[in-house]
Amino acid sequence: MNFDRNTIIGFGLLAVLFFFYFYYNNLQQGEHQKQLARQDSIANALKPKLDSATLRRDSLRADSQRHATSAGMFLSAAQGAEQLVTVENEVFKIVFTNKGGQPKYVELKKFKNALDSQHVRLAATDFNKISYAINTAANQSAQTGDLYFGNGRVESGPDGAQLVTFELKGGDSAASVNYITHQFIIHPNDYKIDFNINLSQPGSLLSQGTMNMVWQYDAAQQESDIEFEKQNTQIGFMENGNFDYHTIGRKDHINFEKSVNWIGIRQRFFNTFLVAKDNFTGGKISWTVPPDASKEVVKSTANMQLKVPAGNTATIPMSIFYGPADYNILKKYDNGFSKLVNLGQGMYAFVRPLNQYVIVPVFDFFKSIVSNFGLVIALLTLVIRLLISPLTYKSYLSGAKMKALRPEIATLKEKFGADQQAMSMEQMKLFREAGVNPLGGCIPALFQIPIFFALYSFFNASVDLRGADFLWASDLSAFDDPIKFGIHIPLLGSHLSLFTITATITSLLISIYSMSMSPDQSNPMMKYMPYIFPVFLLFIFNRLPSALTWYYTVSNLITLALQFVIQTYIIDHDKILARIQENRKKPKTKSKWQERLEQMQEQQKQMQDQRKKK
Numbered sequence: 138m139n140f141d142r143n144t145i146i147g148f149g150l151l152a153v154l155f156f157f158y159f160y161y162n163n164l165q166q167g168e169h170q171k172q173l174a175r176q177d178s179i180a181n182a183l184k185p186k187l188d189s190a191t192l193r194r195d196s197l198r199a200d201s202q203r204h205a206t207s208a209g210m211f212l213s214a215a216q217g218a219e220q221l222v223t224v225e226n227e228v229f230k231i232v233f234t235n236k237g238g239q240p241k242y243v244e245l246k247k248f249k250n251a252l253d254s255q256h257v258r259l260a261a262t263d264f265n266k267i268s269y270a271i272n273t274a275a276n277q278s279a280q281t282g283d284l285y286f287g288n289g290r291v292e293s294g295p296d297g298a299q300l301v302t303f304e305l306k307g308g309d310s311a312a313s314v315n316y317i318t319h320q321f322i323i324h325p326n327d328y329k330i331d332f333n334i335n336l337s338q339p340g341s342l343l344s345q346g347t348m349n350m351v352w353q354y355d356a357a358q359q360e361s362d363i364e365f366e367k368q369n370t371q372i373g374f375m376e377n378g379n380f381d382y383h384t385i386g387r388k389d390h391i392n393f394e395k396s397v398n399w400i401g402i403r404q405r406f407f408n409t410f411l412v413a414k415d416n417f418t419g420g421k422i423s424w425t426v427p428p429d430a431s432k433e434v435v436k437s438t439a440n441m442q443l444k445v446p447a448g449n450t451a452t453i454p455m456s457i458f459y460g461p462a463d464y465n466i467l468k469k470y471d472n473g474f475s476k477l478v479n480l481g482q483g484m485y486a487f488v489r490p491l492n493q494y495v496i497v498p499v500f501d502f503f504k505s506i507v508s509n510f511g512l513v514i515a516l517l518t519l520v521i522r523l524l525i526s527p528l529t530y531k532s533y534l535s536g537a538k539m540k541a542l543r544p545e546i547a548t549l550k551e552k553f554g555a556d557q558q559a560m561s562m563e564q565m566k567l568f569r570e571a572g573v574n575p576l577g578g579c580i581p582a583l584f585q586i587p588i589f590f591a592l593y594s595f596f597n598a599s600v601d602l603r604g605a606d607f608l609w610a611s612d613l614s615a616f617d618d619p620i621k622f623g624i625h626i627p628l629l630g631s632h633l634s635l636f637t638i639t640a641t642i643t644s645l646l647i648s649i650y651s652m653s654m655s656p657d658q659s660n661p662m663m664k665y666m667p668y669i670f671p672v673f674l675l676f677i678f679n680r681l682p683s684a685l686t687w688y689y690t691v692s693n694l695i696t697l698a699l700q701f702v703i704q705t706y707i708i709d710h711d712k713i714l715a716r717i718q719e720n721r722k723k724p725k726t727k728s729k730w731q732e733r734l735e736q737m738q739e740q741q742k743q744m745q746d747q748r749k750k751k
Contacts, residue, residue, distance in 0.1 A: 209273025217285030238303030328460030511607025643693030
């Protein structure tokens, strides 16, 4: 085994892991989409073909009658006019509606939608609601989301907070009683709002002292590539003190058997969480993945249970988070929100500590002093390469030693010809006598695998890169596509990324340089593999965020510079050759592993000789 073979093994492992990751993700997403499409087709085929306007009119009439019938003592709240209340702080504008006494939509001031350049809006469709069932009369109940609350007043609170209050009264108009109050507390410069539900006579309003809450959430498309957005959308939750999550394309529901502190949806760069400060006692969340044409990423419905204490009054403390999937913001809440940010999940969870304690702090430091994120990534790359530079030096030193042994390896090839077993045994003896480690060139390549996957996770999840432009890339969180084909090319797509081209070309230059420093290869596959791998990158990287392909380009340029400097000015080839000769004079001791390896090779040689005789 020699230098370039081990380097190839490292790159090969990287390619296999990367191909497996995308293949598995796309397979799961595709199968789920096909299943949903089949279900929709069957459902549509079974529906009676009626006039849509007639169906809508009849549905609205039936809903109105049903609401009036079920409203009971809240009959006056069954009908009304929607009134909106708008409150703002430094980071968002939130619009409340008196229908259900709940948020109608949230507009994030610091983020723009990639589709129309308007501010990002969360929970902005009619599907979205927070509601729960209340008893309105004997054997009758209604959803608070269907009732019109009163007041909707805005008041000043402590520490600069703003209080929004909605009230639901019951009974006849002459002696109406305030049964339910929804109070929202909007804090300065904070994405999380407190939500307190105050109940009068909860024993009569709720059956068996349990509040059955319904939270419906529709995540509208925010990014230009909805397919990639769906692949990076997850349902997260904290159950019994343990965090867990599911990617939307792999399952369609979760049942909760234990207490749940919060449930949430991460829509790649934006999160929405519903928190029960006293915990949900159980429940279920289910979701569907709409077709891409609807411009919806996921529609979820959570049915959660809350235990309400007995008494004349009760308060259910909750909170709601509407904001970016920013690790630094979410970790301040210290309740597991930040775990939903993908800094390494699933089979790549081992890279999360690397992101948390190395990549994120270094990235944050550079972004505090440099405004251009392309330069921030370049500086981050430089720091990473400096950290692994001792391993890089050892790799090049190993390569130089292998180059010094080229003439002797060539002699062994001539001596043993096609007898690969004998050639391998003699080559191992040569390496041991010369004090050369044949694995020396493999270690840096293997060490860069976790770094690569850490950065892959980080660049996909970093909201800082969203909309950040650099050179020809208009958004470092998405692929750069200055070259558009107008047609879809299998494995490549409908565009060509320039940063992918630069990453491919610099990888090819590294391969050419490494092969020039390594012993000649007799195996055609090993000889041409270094040139084939960069071509694979063209198809792997073309749809990845340009931040990652830019990082890879910078890393390759640094590698080329280090190779030239170390091989030309630092490594003294004459001294290496003299040291090899000195090592040969020293007595050699074999490790148990070397002894076992030689025994295995000797046994294999004997078996080959026996087969030849037969």
